[in-house]
Amino acid sequence: MAAIAAPASRSAAGILLENIHARPYTAGECNFTNGSAMGKKKKKKKKQASKPLQDLTPAQLLQAGEAALRSDTPKAAVDVLRFAAKKHGLTPELKPCLLRAHLSHAAQLKRQGLAGGAAAAAGQAEPLLEDVSWLTEADLVDYISLDPGAGAFSTYTRYVRYYQRVPEAEAHLAGHLFRSRRWALADHLDRTVPLKAEVDIVEPAVDLMDQANWETALAGLQRLPRRSPFAPVRLLCRAMSAFYAGNDGEAARALGMIPDHFPLAGVSACLAALLSTPTGTDAWAAAASRLPLLWKGPIHIRADVQALTRRLDRGDVHGAASQMRRIARSAAPENPRPLLALLLQIAWRAVLADKLDRDDYLKLASALLPGSQAESLLERLMMSLHMPLTHAGKYITSHLAADFPDPAEQGIAHATVLLHVVSLFRRIGLWEEVEEEPVPGPFRDALGLASGTDVDRAVAITAKALRLDPGNRSGYHLLAELPRPGRPDRKTVEAALLEMMETFPDDPFPCLALASVYYENNAFRKAEHILEEALRRAPHDHRVIDKHALSLLISAEKNIRREKFHLAGPDIDRAGTLESRGAAPYIAAKRTLLALINPLSPDAVLRQEGAQMSLFGDEIDFTAVLDRELSALSPTDRLRMLAFLIPDLEAASFSQKKSILKLLTRRLKADLKAAEGMPGQEIVRLISPLEKDYSTVFHQREPAPLFLKHDKQLLARIPNETVVDAYDIIMAPETLASIQRDIRRRLKQAGGKDEIILAFCLAVVRRLSGESASYAPFHDILDQVHDTDVKEALRRLSRRFSRHATGSLRHALAHFHFGPAPGEDPQFLFDDDEDDDDLFYFDEEEAPWEGGPPGMDLSPELVPIFLEQAKADPGLFAEMMEQAVDNMDLRGAPDREIKEVRGMMTAVPEVHDLFDQLARGLDPALPEMAGMSREARIFLYGRSPGKKTRKRR
Amino acid sequence: MLIPYLLLGISSDATDAEIRSRYLALVKQYPPESAPERFQRITEAYESIRSQRRRISARLFGTGAESESYADQLALLAETLTPRRRRATLQELFDMEPQCLKK
Structure with a gap:
């Protein structure tokens, strides 16, 4: 049969398959007549390959095709079976096999991702399906699943004429239509489908x-x-x-x-x-x-942000920079810069949390943003850290116009910067720092600091902001809250508030604020007039009503002090008719006071002749007066009424003063006892001092000392969550002992965050009372704090308490920095017990730094002399640097802190010059300089020893 | 500061009216009873940029409502930048089919 000898074990099909694989039969080769050696070789081989096929019977060919199918070579099966069909005709046995071969081939191509080839291969089966009577359901489904063309649809139509509908086939047809959108193919279907x-x-x-x-x-x-x-x-x-x-x-x-x-x-x-x-x-x-x-947006954003957070936690600047770029580019590929700016603003918090060095942050910003944008951002961030006026001035003069090109927006932005700066000072509470910060000349106009004025800087800056943005309501509120120690300040504030009255014709606030200003100026008539305007604008506003009542009480008090009781009475009565809930206890107190000291009071029994006179027939009359006044008040207001009345009566002269006061004190104690169940918040309200507007109404604005005197457990009833508010409200020399007792009692049971907060409060109180003169307790507390949230809570608390302190303590609390403040210690920089330091005393009787650190009063002519001496004996100078580090408590401090202190000192131009010249003149490579500690080198040179500049990638 | 705009899903040059309209639509979608945390964030974002003055202040110094912690701020940023569901067309689904068929 075959020219090729074959082992007996191999079937004819196997031999055929081998030959087909070795040399696939192609029609082209049949026509090959080239006489070249290659052609002859090919021809010879072709003759050898085709010969077996030629000689096989239809049954053998069919068998070979089926074998090819089983061995997963459908293309080979197709070739064999097509040859069989061509040679011997399409027999009924051959047809299904050939169909399956085509379909297997198509399926194979589909699996390989060759959808077009698969469809073509399946389409080749179509001629077989003219007659579908032999078609099985499975074959039909296979065919239709693979042939998306018209053939599938027409074949199905023919099929359902003979047989039942096949849901699976129809599902495939539906899929074809859905995928291809060739809805016209459905026209090939019968209507019955x-x-x-x-x-x-x-x-x-x-x-x-x-x-x-x-x-x-x-x-x-x-x-x-x-x-x-x-x-x-x-x-x-x-x-x-x-x-x-x-x-x-x-x-x-x-x-x-x-x-x-x-x-x-x-x-x-x-x-x-x-x-x-x-x-x-x-x-x-x-x-x-x-x-x-x-999705729209960065899919991997959470992982990226977590990675950035970790890098910031580790202080990995380069890693943070690359992560920020990645986030910005993936989230905003068209314009990543705004997002980069936002990420940098967030990363600034890492600097504030001591995770990142400030210098490294500056490099980070410069690397991520163009020069001007980076500078703009940095100036705004630095305002909250250090020398806010200077940074604000720099920002306004150098960057504001670029950031806000629209003139209207620019004005508002300018005002916003100014108000922001004033708010920063207000938050810290160190108003003197506003005055002390040296502001370069070019910035003064931008900040509203005209020369030759007595106006407080904060007031001047805020007034400038309001001229730039007259519609800024919150700016006026801020202005009204600023300290205004002098008349020029009050004049400026008055002018601005009058402007506000014009701009906001329905708002009673400027009227109320002006009233306060007029009271400070003792312009009572003006105050009354402006309050009438407030009442006209907002007759039902409780602030207006309360203020109106207050103005009447002020007037009444004035008249009482002038013993014009006939005028005081009507004022108090008018105040009563206003039904001011806020002023109710104070009105009651004044009315009671008047009843006691006014001889013409209807409640008084008075004999003019000078005979032994008792104001009241007996105590029952006064008690009736008292009960009448107290009955309309809430328990808290009753207590407050008594708390303000008693000191006033103590300062007054009237008959039976002693017995009346005794009665009132007994009543106060009884009411305090009855109020033992008072909630903590209500107790805080009870002990709160009166607003300063009441300073001309009562002798004593603080009721707390009296309450604490008669109820030693009063503070104990306030829960830990709100007791710190109470301490802040009542802190005064008279209450420190009570506060300290309360803190110590709570510390016995407190733990965790409460314990730390209370310990801090105790340290403040002990410092305020003079029991302690050291900052060591503060350091001890801060050394225990590792939680950022707790540290932030202490920082806020420290700022709050700063307003109760003065001098260096105030500075320390405001800035949350408990080293000796600049200017505090006369031996600040060169504390030296040695006698042989006359090197630095040019006149033994007048050491240039006595009473203050060198930078603060260093005369320019002394600087070169100082330098010369330092160069002559660098070893001694190095020792002095070390001693300065110890005196300033910077030993072991992080780089950032040392640089910060250095920065504060070099803010003074003379000190800056001195340090600059010392750093240049004293070579760090000198053995004496190289031998200095890290802290001393940073303090002198401004950077860490051996710190190398990182190469940019 | 971008975060309020991201939270509200509006562009940084939106007008007062557009911001308010978007805010009202969002609080209808996330009322305080059913989504209190989301409602609070949306409201804080709206308050921080609802007027020109506030928007300028936010651009300069942030909204002031941010957490002190950079970790919290970054987490909030991640939430606002979290990919939103995009309306895909049928053809786009077909375009993604080959990738989905790969193991």
């Missing part, structure tokens, strides 16, 4: 899906029968609609019902898996990246 009519429902829905309008598409598909072959399309719409509605459960359920043969089975499965993955995880990001068109 419902699929054909359903195209009219699906086609418009698909158009909507193409516009991403899944919800309307779903509505349109509701008309489809439940078992329609297009049902998966409806499931897809339901899933997508639920997905966009945020109903992931519903979406997952719908996706889970989509069959594997659906054209979007892959997307459905991926989306279902994604919806079951927790968001924000790496797994989620990996799953989402397979469906990128379903």
Whole structure:
């Protein structure tokens, strides 16, 4: 049979397969007539290959084809079987096998991703299907699943004429239509196939899906029968609609019902898996990246941000920079700069939390933003850290116009910067720092600091802000709260508030604020007039009513002191008619006072003749007066009424003073006892001092000392969460002992954060009372604090308490820095007990730094002399540096802190010059300089020893 | 400061009216009873940029409502930048199908 000898064990089919694989039969080779050696060789080989096929019987060829199919070589099967068909005709046995061969081939191509080739291969089976009487259902489904063309549709039509409809086949047909959108293919279907009519429902829905309008598409598909072959399309719409509605459960359920043969089975499965993955995880990001068109925004943002946080935690500047770039580029690829600026603003917090060095941060900003933008950002950030006026001036003069090119916005922005700076000072409470900061000339105008004025800087700056932005309501509020020690300040404030009255004609606030200003100027008549305007503007505003009542009480008090009781009485009565809840206890107190000291009071029994006179027939009359006044008041107001009345009566002269006061004190004690169940917040209100506007109404604005005197457990009833507020409110020399007792009692049981806070309060109180003169307790407390939140809580508390202190303590608390403040210690820099330091005393009787650190009063002519001496004996100078570090308590301090202290000192130009010249003149490589400690070198040179500049990548 | 704009989903040059309109739409979607945390964030964001003056202040110095901790601020930023669901068309789903079929 075959020219090729074959081992007996190999079948004819096997031999054929070998030959076919070795040299596939092609029609072209049959026509090959080239006489070249290669051609002859080919021809010879072809002759050898084709010969076996030629000689095989139809049965053998069929067998060979089936064998090829079994061995998963469908192309070979196709070749053999087609040859068989060509040679011997398409027999009934051959037809199904050839069909399966074509379909297997098509399936193989499809698996390889060659959809077009698969369709073509499947299409080659079409001629076999003219007659479908022999076609099995399985073959039909296989064929239709692979052939998306018209052949599949017409074949199915022919099939259903003979046999029943095949749902699986129709599902594939529906899939073809859905994927291809070639709706006209359905015309090949018979009308008896419902699929054909359903195209009219699906086609418009698909158009909507193409516009991403899944919800309307779903509505349109509701008309489809439940078992329609297009049902998966409806499931897809339901899933997508639920997905966009945020109903992931519903979406997952719908996706889970989509069959594997659906054209979007892959997307459905991926989306279902994604919806079951927790968001924000790496797994989620990996799953989402397979469906990128379903998301807008950076898919890996959470992981990226976590990585950035870790780098900031470690102080890894370079890592942080690259991570920021990555985040900005992925989140805002068109314009990453605003996001970079935002990330830098956030990273600034790392500097404030001592995670990042400030110098490194400056480099970071410069690396990530263009020069001018980086500088603009840095000036704004530095305002909150150090020399706010200078940085504000720099920002306004150098960057404001570029950041806000629109003139209207520029004015508002300028005002905002000025108000921000004043608010910073207000937060710290060190108003003298506003005055002391040296402001370079070019910045003064920008800040509103005209020369030759007596106006307080804070007032001047705020007034300038309001001229720039007259509609800034909060600016006026800020101005009204600023200290205004002198008349020029009050004049400036008055002018601005009058402007506010014009700008905001319905707002009573400027009237109320002006009233306070007029009271300070003793311009009572003006105050009354302006309050009438306030009442006109807001007759029901309780602030206005309370202020009006206050003005009447002030007037009454004035008249009482002038013993014009006939005028005081009507004032008090008018105040009473206003029904001011806020002023009610004080009105009652004044009325009671007047009843006692006014001889013409209806409650008084007075004999003019000078006989032994008692003001009241007996105590019952006064008690009736007292009861009448107290009955309308709440328990808290009753106590406050008594607390302000008693000191006033102690300062007054009237008959039976002693017995009346005794009665009132007994009443106070009784009411305090009755109020033992008073809630903590109410106790805080009880002990709160009166506003300063009441300073001309009562002798004593602080009721706390009296309450604490008669109820030693009063503070104990305030819970820990609010007791610090109470301490802040009542802190005064008279109450320190009570506060300290209360703190010590609480410390016995406190733990955790409460314990630290209370310990800090105790340290402050002991310092205020003079029991302690050292900052060591503060350091001890801070050394125990590692939690950032607790440290921030202490920082805020420290600022709050600073207003109760003076001098260096005030400075320390305001800045939360407990080393000796500049200017505090006369031996600040060169504390030296040695006698042989006359090197630095040019006149033994007048050491140039006596009474203050060198920088503060160093005369320019002394600087070169100082330098000369330092160069002559660098060893001694180095020792002095070390001693200065110890005196300033900088030993062991982080670099940042040492630089900060240095920065504060070199803010003074003379000191800056001195340090600059010392650093240049004293070579760090000198053995004496190189031998200095880290702290001393940073203090002198401004940088760490051996610190190398990192190379940029 | 970008975060309020990101939280509200509006551009940085939105007008007062646009900001308010967006805010009202969001609080309808996230009322305080059912989404208190989201409602609070949306409201804080709105308050910080609802007027020109406030927007300028936010650009200069932030909104002042931010947590002190940079970690918290970064976490909030991550939340605002978290990818939003994008309306994909049918064709786009088909475009993603080959990638989804790969193992």
